[in-house]
Amino acid sequence: MASPSLAREQISIVGSSTVYPFATVVAERFGKSTGYSVPKIESTGSGGGLKLFCAGVGESTPDITNASRKIKQSEIELCKKNGVTEIVEVQIGYDGIAFANSTRAPKLDVTVDEIYKALAKVLPNEKGELVENPYTTWRQISSELPDIKIEVLGPPPTSGTRDAFVELVMEEGCDSFPAMKELAKKDKAMHKAACQGIREDGAFVEAGENDNLIVQKLSANPHAFGIFGFSFLDQNTDKVQGSKINGVEPTFEAIGDGSYPVSRSLFFYVKKAHAGVIPGIEEYVAAFTSEDAIGEDGYLADRGLIPLSARDWKLVRQDAETMTPNL
Template sequence: MNRILKTTVIAAAVMGVAGVAQARDQVRIVGSSTVYPFASYVAEEFGATTDYPTPVIESTGSGGGLRLFCNGVGEGTPDITNASRRMKPSEFERCAENGVTDITEAFIGYDGIAFAQSNANEAMDVSREQIFLALAAQVPVDGELVDNPYTNWSDIDASLPDREIAVYGPPTTSGTRDAFEELVMEAASEDMEAYGGEGYTDIRADGAFIDAGENDNLIVQRLAENTDAFGIFGYSFLEENADTLIGSSIDGVAPTPDAIGSGEYPVSRSMFFYVKNQHADEVPAMYEYANLFMSEQMIGDLGYLKGIGLIPAPAEMREQAREEVANHEPLELAELK
């Protein structure tokens, strides 16, 4: 980085820390890599159909986005953050501590977590327990917890492929990782006697699970290069890459829009974005963007986002969510507990 550019970046950072709110036309958005394709579509449409510039969106992961969002109010902080899970009470409290005290939650629909591989292979039907045993840091052997000894899927169950366990997945800042730990790891282990009735979510760090970063497209690329591997990412990426990837059935249920929307698919989750209402005066485009995102044109049964993998919520839920955003209803801590 040359000296002039470096000085400019430092000066911008100092201004951001100072938190001086200045009116601007461009909405700034951070957050979930899973919600990113949907938010990007809305942003492009917003830039093309209004007098405002296209919003700037950064894929930081759900946890990373909420951390930036909750840093405070003002020029150096984002207006909206996307999340592939609900905000945690601890995150809400951190927001409040930093002066972010007026937040609206926008529920946009559903997504499933795909456990996918190259379509050069046969589709695999796998249980959550089998995935857990492949990826847990410690597993029960003869009633004792030991460091995970499994190297091939067939070590876990002879019905599974005799292929090395290699799974590309999201980092700890990702909402997809949070949901995977809860819906797969915790759900599979809470009834295992060796864990004392507690869900176990520690993922092995010996190379079988590969942290592939926040960009789910990189996982897609790596599955094309390593056809023995599996990847963990949002269903929308599976649908977008159906010509090269195939999803696994989990507990006997294939990842389809109907199964995800009904909750039959065991690894489905809700998706959100969060609006910082205290930025409304300085960023007048923020509410117009939020209202476009929540429109039937985008999240409805025939909406554009369904075409790129969003699973629409039932009509009455969409209408309620739309009204909450239009009315800028403040999120309360009690709703998150």
Template sequence: MIATLAMLLLACANEGPEPVRVVGSSTVFPFAAKTAETYSERTGIRMVVEQTGSGGGHKLFCSGDRSINATTSSRPQKPSEAALCASNGVKPVVEIRLGFDGIVLARSVAAAPMAIDEATLYRALARELPTSDTDCTAMPNPYTTWSQISPDLPNNRIEAYGPPPTSGTRDAFVETAMETGARHYPCLAEVERDTPNLFRARAHELREDGHWIDAGENDNALVQTLINTPTALGVFGFSFLEQNTDKVAAVSIDGIFPSRRTIRSGDYPVVRDLYLYLRGDDETGIAGYALELASDEASGLGGYLEAIGLIPLPEGERDLMRRRILATFEQNEGQAR
């Protein structure tokens, strides 16, 4: 039944003249584009994959524009985005986990090696800090060099380039690294317990005084910036680090360097899931494309996406994603009959 349904989905999709269009995450883009190329070669279905950032992708996908068939994302869809989808008739929305990625801090290979922990990262990059461990009165971040935070760190200006507010990488970075760092202040840990929304606001606000710089969605441009500014840090996905090891080197966090092993095991502290979202009533080739993404050949161990940096899901979870896709579109076929 599964094989028959998959063939039916492909056959129906070939009838449409418009391309299947996927928007979204710059982190997921290499995986989405490689899969689109493979899928198009196999089926003849035209594919268009665009980088808009995760936030931009959800906005377009949930707008009701039926020319947009799916969005990729480097963080889960937010409740506000789900509400926008529902209000514009984009339903059902099917969430497919694709694999794992780590968010890395990196410097030029010309710079001296650097190791930090999440508490230091929060002290360096938060817009405001507590006055003391026990007094959460907010004060503007006073640190301008790393050595002011710890004498073990270099006497370099704090300068970090990272993704803009529309980026899923930024969302995942503040929800993992920055929140964990904020909890090292005992008073902020109490705030999280008593007023979670206030804690999130304090933990998620990055500096706006020139020590954190929004670098856009173009990771290639970010790497060039790090080459030109060797003492600066860059924040981006692990897969992009793997593609540029001749230019940039990772900074260890809590004594652990990012690698496929440490990300898959969860030992590396800044790990996030990668997603595809599609509308379950879509009659184009998006279901077949999603099945290709979730296939063993693409996203399994040794698959062509692992070869370019995707950290695969466990086999059982990947099988669950395939069944989720098939169950949704099998139901649609039954209703159409």
């Protein structure tokens, strides 16, 4: 690690496209209210950010990475292997994953199982054999759904939104099939691949890490659906609307109380070795975890962040103030 006199003057942050707009607001306020430079933030996706973060210690590596899912054990091991041994995990709140379409089209009322059937790469047939997904329209899945082609824009594999969507929708829907439950007993690796695989025949289109781009494309194509964080839905209600999933609307309240089925926690991770070397890291963490930012009436709630409970916020704040490594 470079000595303080040779260190970067600007905090380097990478990671989740979902956390990116929240971090950007904090960074701008931080730059205006302190004598520190505005942190440089790149939207690389949660997986991409953690890969960069875990590459090592030193001013050529990021200080902080944002994540719309919890860090994986394999990523913790990669960090350790490269000398990143002290990591501070900071949970900032919750977010829901919206399954949305244009406000110019009818609102969809869909189940987790039906979304899985629409997007799975393979599905079990009547004999329980895995076959390529045969569905081309929503009506083929259910007579209650529209008779339009299945076309869904979503995030790439490097995205935490994609990881969370696979866990909360694909894996959940997969095990609604008795044949898939049986497969789990016989061959766990094949079961995992089948449950997590998303079709590659054009029905699902990877739209990159820019959720705003998905919103724009949905505005242009009323027959398409998109997968992105609730905050982007909340900021674009004039253009897009969230589908009901299992009968529940994606709302601030439903995500906060857990009744909306596709909800997840949001985090950022701090490299403890860079604190005190790169100027302003502790102060930035303090600003992000302040009640003014992520509290129940914090300014990030106005941007779509679902706040932690008062009790959980106090625990997060305590770890942030002491910069205690907790991984």
